[in-house]
Amino acid sequence: MSGPSHQGRLVVAALGLTQIIGYGTLYYSFSGLAASMARDFGWPPEWMFGAFSISLLAGGLVAPFVGNWIDRHGAGTVMAFGSICAAIALAACALAPGPIAFSAGLMAIELASTFVLYNAAFALLVQFDSGKAHRSITHLTLIAGFASTIFWPLTSALHERLSWQEVYFVFAAVHLLVCLPLHFWLARLSRNPKRVDHGATASQNIVEGSLPAERRQSAFVLMVAGIALLSFVDAAILIHMLPMLTALGLGGTSVLIGTLFGPAQVASRLLSMLSGNKIPALGLALISGLLVPISIAVLLGSTWIPGATAFAVIFGLGAGLASIVQGTLPLALFGSNGYGRRVGKATVVRLVTSSAAPFVFAFMMQHVGVEVTLAIFAGLGLLAVIFFAAIGRAMQRVLVQEPS
Structure with a gap:
C-alpha cells in the first residue's frame, strides 16, 4: 500500500x-x-x-x-x-x-x-x-x-x-x-x-469487515464490552493516579511518577506508527488489555519508586493503544459502511461506564483498600482480554470453515 x-x-x-x-x-x-x-x-x-x-x-x-x-x-x-x-x-x-x-x-x-x-x-x-x-x-x-x-x-x-x-x-x-x-x-x-x-x-474507498454477517452481532457485543472495560479502568486509575500512589506510600514522588503517564501514552502511539501499523487492530486490543493487569501487578509487587515508575509507563502505553483501538477495531471487524453508527453505539457504553469509574474506584478504595481495589481492576483488564480473544477465536473459526 x-x-x-x-x-x-x-x-x-x-x-x-x-x-x-x-x-x-x-x-x-x-x-x-x-x-x-x-x-x-x-x-x-x-x-x-x-x-x-x-x-x-x-x-x-x-x-x-x-x-x-x-x-x-x-x-x-x-x-x-x-x-x-x-x-x-x-x-x-x-x-x-x-x-x-x-x-x-x-x-x-x-x-x-x-x-x-x-x-x-x-x-x-x-x-x-x-x-x-x-x-x-x-x-x-x-x-x-x-x-x-x-x-x-x-x-x-x-x-x-x-x-x-x-x-x-x-x-x-x-x-x-x-x-x-x-x-x-x-x-x-x-x-x-x-x-x-x-x-x-x-x-x-470501502473497507470490508473481516467478520461474516452472521457473526457480527455477537462480535460487536464483545468488542463494545472489551472497549468499555478498558475505558472504565483507564478513567478510574488516571483520575485517581496521584491519591492512589500516595495511599501506597509514595508520598511526594507521586506527582513526578504520575507525569510519566502522558509521555508513555504518546510513545505507544508513536511506536505503533513507526511499526507501519503491522499489528492488526485486534492484536492492539489484546496488547492494550494485557498491559493493564501487568502494570498493576508490577505496582503491587513493588510499591517503591522503581515499581511505581514502571507501572506509570506500562499503564500509559496500554492507555495510548486503547485510544487507537477505539477507532481502528470497528473498522477492521465490520468495515467502513455504517462506521459512524457503530462507533456512536460503542461510545454510549464506553462513556456511561467511564463516567461512573471515578466514583466506583474512590468508593472501593475507601471500603476495601487500595490493594484490593487495584487487584479487582486488574481482573477487569483480564476480562477485556478474554472478550477480545473470543472475537479472535470466532475469526479463526471462519477461516477454518472457508473452503481452500
Whole structure:
C-alpha cells in the first residue's frame, strides 16, 4: 500500500490541530478552572465535578444519534456544525448568571464535544480514505495526545490574567476562528461512502469487515464490552493516579511518577506508527488489555519508586493503544459502511461506564483498600482480554470453515 498523499497528510494535520483544541478547551481546561467556578457559584468543588460527570454522561447518550448523522451527512459537515455549537456553549457557560444555567451550559459543551472529538474525527478519516484510515487514526491520536500537555499550562497561564469567564470567551473565539474554517475545508474533502459513485473510486474507498454477517452481532457485543472495560479502568486509575500512589506510600514522588503517564501514552502511539501499523487492530486490543493487569501487578509487587515508575509507563502505553483501538477495531471487524453508527453505539457504553469509574474506584478504595481495589481492576483488564480473544477465536473459526 502506498504512503499517505500530501492531501492526506494535510487532513491528519488539520484534524490533529482541531483535536488538540477540542480536547484542550472542552475537556482538559475544566480541571484548571473548576475551583474558580465553584467559588463564584458558591458550590463545593465536588458538586462542580459532579456536574461535569453528568455532562459527560449526557454527551455519551447522544453519541448514537451523532453517529447516524455522520453516516448520513458526512463527518466534516457534522464537525463544522459542532464548532459553532462548541463556541455557543462555551459562551453560554461564561454568561451564566447562576449555577443552574451554568450546569446547562456545561452539558451543552459536552454535547457539542460529541460532534467534534475523536469519534467524529475517526469517521472523517474513514470517509476520506478508508483504505489508509488505520494508519491515519494512529497518526491523529499521536498528535492529539499532546492536548493535555499544551492546554493544562496554557489554561493556567490564561487564568492568571483573565477570569474563567474570559478564558471561556477566548476558547469560544478559537473554535470559530480556527476550528470552524478547518472543519468546513474538511467537509469538502470527506466523502460519505454511500454517496460515492460506483467503480474504482468506490471500491478503493470501502473497507470490508473481516467478520461474516452472521457473526457480527455477537462480535460487536464483545468488542463494545472489551472497549468499555478498558475505558472504565483507564478513567478510574488516571483520575485517581496521584491519591492512589500516595495511599501506597509514595508520598511526594507521586506527582513526578504520575507525569510519566502522558509521555508513555504518546510513545505507544508513536511506536505503533513507526511499526507501519503491522499489528492488526485486534492484536492492539489484546496488547492494550494485557498491559493493564501487568502494570498493576508490577505496582503491587513493588510499591517503591522503581515499581511505581514502571507501572506509570506500562499503564500509559496500554492507555495510548486503547485510544487507537477505539477507532481502528470497528473498522477492521465490520468495515467502513455504517462506521459512524457503530462507533456512536460503542461510545454510549464506553462513556456511561467511564463516567461512573471515578466514583466506583474512590468508593472501593475507601471500603476495601487500595490493594484490593487495584487487584479487582486488574481482573477487569483480564476480562477485556478474554472478550477480545473470543472475537479472535470466532475469526479463526471462519477461516477454518472457508473452503481452500
